[in-house]
Every structure is written in C-alpha cells, then in structure tokens.
Amino acid sequence: MRFAYVTYDGPDDDREVLLAAWRRAGAEGAAVRWDDPAADWDSFDAVVVRSPWDYILRRDQFVEWAHKVESGTRLFNPASVIERNTDKTYLRDLGVPTVPTHWIHPGEQVALPHQAEYVVKPAISAGARDTLRTADRATAEAHARDLVAAGRVAMVQPYLDMVETEGETSMIYIGGRFSHARRRNAMLADVVPADHRAVPARDPGPDQFALAEQVLAEVGEDLLYARVDLVRLPGGAPALIELELTEPYLFLSTTPGAADRLTTALLTRL
Numbered sequence: 001m002r003f004a005y006v007t008y009d010g011p012d013d014d015r016e017v018l019l020a021a022w023r024r025a026g027a028e029g030a031a032v033r034w035d036d037p038a039a040d041w042d043s044f045d046a047v048v049v050r051s052p053w054d055y056i057l058r059r060d061q062f063v064e065w066a067h068k069v070e071s072g073t074r075l076f077n078p079a080s081v082i083e084r085n086t087d088k089t090y091l092r093d094l095g096v097p098t099v100p101t102h103w104i105h106p107g108e109q110v111a112l113p114h115q116a117e118y119v120v121k122p123a124i125s126a127g128a129r130d131t132l133r134t135a136d137r138a139t140a141e142a143h144a145r146d147l148v149a150a151g152r153v154a155m156v157q158p159y160l161d162m163v164e165t166e167g168e169t170s171m172i173y174i175g176g177r178f179s180h181a182r183r184r185n186a187m188l189a190d191v192v193p194a195d196h197r198a199v200p201a202r203d204p205g206p207d208q209f210a211l212a213e214q215v216l217a218e219v220g221e222d223l224l225y226a227r228v229d230l231v232r233l234p235g236g237a238p239a240l241i242e243l244e245l246t247e248p249y250l251f252l253s254t255t256p257g258a259a260d261r262l263t264t265a266l267l268t269r270l
C-alpha cells in the first residue's frame with residue numbers, strides 16, 4: 001500500500017507522526033503538497049487530505065483538485081464532502097444548533113444590528129484568517145464591506161466570551177468513532193495565554209456528545225476523520241461553531257494511539 005499525506009510547505013507536527021504509523025502498518029507514505037504539479041496522485045492507493053493549509057484564497061482550485069484526484073484513486077475525506085465543508089455556509093443547512101449568524105453575500109447591504117461585540121469572518125477561512133472581533137459597529141460593518149467587496153461571503157456573530165473561560169471543545173472522531181477531545185484556546189482573546197499552544201485533553205459532557213453525534217448523523221457520510229468544534233451559547237446549550245471535515249489539525253502528536261487508529265480506519269476502508 002502507498003498513501004499520500006496531503007500537505008503544504010510549512011509546519012505540521014502531525015505529519016511525521018502519521019507517516020510513522022503508516023510505516024508501522026507496513027504501508028509506504030509520502031508527504032505531498034496538494035498543489036505540487038509533479039505529483040502522481042493515481043500512483044497512491046489512498047490520498048489523505050491533512051494539512052493543505054494554504055488553499056484558503058484558492059478554494060475553488062482546491063475543490064477542483066479534490067475531484068480530479070478522486071477520479072483516479074481513493075480520496076479521504078471524499079471530494080463531495082470537501083466541496084461542501086470548505087465553505088461555512090454548510091452551517092445554515094445542517095439543522096443543528098449553531099452560533100447565531102447574520103450572513104452577508106456579495107451585492108447585499110451591510111447594516112448590522114447594535115450588539116455588545118461582533119465577530120466578522122469570511123465563510124471560507126481557517127485559523128481565524130481575516131477574522132475580526134470588535135465592539136464598534138462601524139468597524140464591524142467596514143470589515144464586512146471589505147469582505148463582500150472582495151466577492152466573499154461575510155458572517156457576523158456575537159462574540160461568545162465562554163471561549164475564554166470554558167473554552168471551545170474540539171471532538172475528534174476517527175472512522176466514525178469518538179477518539180479524543182481537546183479544549184482549544186480562544187483565538188480572538190485580548191490576552192493570549194503565555195502557553196497558548198497548550199491544549200489540554202477534555203472529557204466532553206453528555207450534551208456535547210449528543211450534539212456531536214447529531215452533527216455527524218446529519219452529514220450522513222462515511223468519514224475517515226472528523227473534528228466537531230463546539231461552543232456554548234449564553235444559556236449554556238452547546239452549539240456547533242465549525243465542523244472540520246477537510247483539513248483539521250487532529251492533535252495526533254500528543255494523543256497516544258490516535259495515529260494508529262487512523263491508520264487502521266484507513267486500511268479497513270480500502
């Protein structure tokens with residue numbers, strides 16, 4: 001077996017961990033840039049999307065790439081999943097509790113309601129890129145206008161300050177089964193903790209498990225990996241902030257056994 005680990009030119013500390021797990025399972029692995037023109041994707045038994053973290057401003061090209069790869073070999077997750085999941089408008093259609101969002105499409109008026117604090121972000125993003133938090137309505141509107149003027153869909157949400165106390169919960173599923181969870185640090189906080197890369201393990205509550213499983217049931221696809229990112233609304237109810245089915249960081253390097261579980265799940269799907 002030969003597997004491609006789809007990546008970019010930059011750091012990713014899961015990469016060597018998964019490649020090593022593939023070797024332990026007797027498979028050959030190679031890290032390949034998604035946009036490497038010399039890559040021979042058909043020569044792999046499976047192509048596993050992991051860290052193509054520079055596609056954000058070239059998302060259409062990336063989706064086209066996924067379909068092209070899938071026409072010649074197995075792609076994880078599937079291209080149809082990637083197509084839907086790389087644009088956060090999927091949050092509107094899932095039928096699960098999400099963060100209340102005011103959507104603004106190119107060509108639409110930007111007029112925001114008064115609220116305490118705004119988060120303004122593009123529907124296609126990762127790593128909080130082009131994401132703004134502000135208490136000033138005019139500043140929020142200006143950022144939303146910049147996004148739609150650039151042809152992007154803007155999302156406007158209330159700032160949920162629970163991300164700084166309880167924190168966001170990322171639940172990682174491998175081959176459809178819960179594997180591990182982490183408490184993620186607030187990315188838009190005024191004060192970034194000194195050890196902001198520390199992401200402690202977390203035991204999700206029953207309400208979080210129930211929502212994560214509802215989300216995955218709504219997707220209704222066989223997924224090699226999934227990361228369900230949850231917050232809590234002011235009343236305490238869990239809500240989906242993001243469903244990562246394309247290029248989630250999976251905390252493999254700090255979760256014993258997870259890379260082997262992913263490898264087993266991959267092998268059973270081939």
Ligand SMILES: Nc1ncnc2c1ncn2[C@@H]1O[C@H](COP(=O)(O)OP(=O)(O)O)[C@@H](O)[C@H]1O
Nearest residue numbers: 119125126127128129157158159160186187242
């Ligand atoms: N409404 C919000 N309230 C508080 N923090 C937010 C909100 N939206 C985004 N954030 C912060 O920004 C980060 C990135 O936002 P997210 O919606 O997950 O998009 P992406 O990860 O694709 O950039 C979140 O992990 C969170 O820390």
Ligand SMILES: [Mg+2]
Nearest residue numbers: 127128229242
């Ligand atoms: Mg996120």
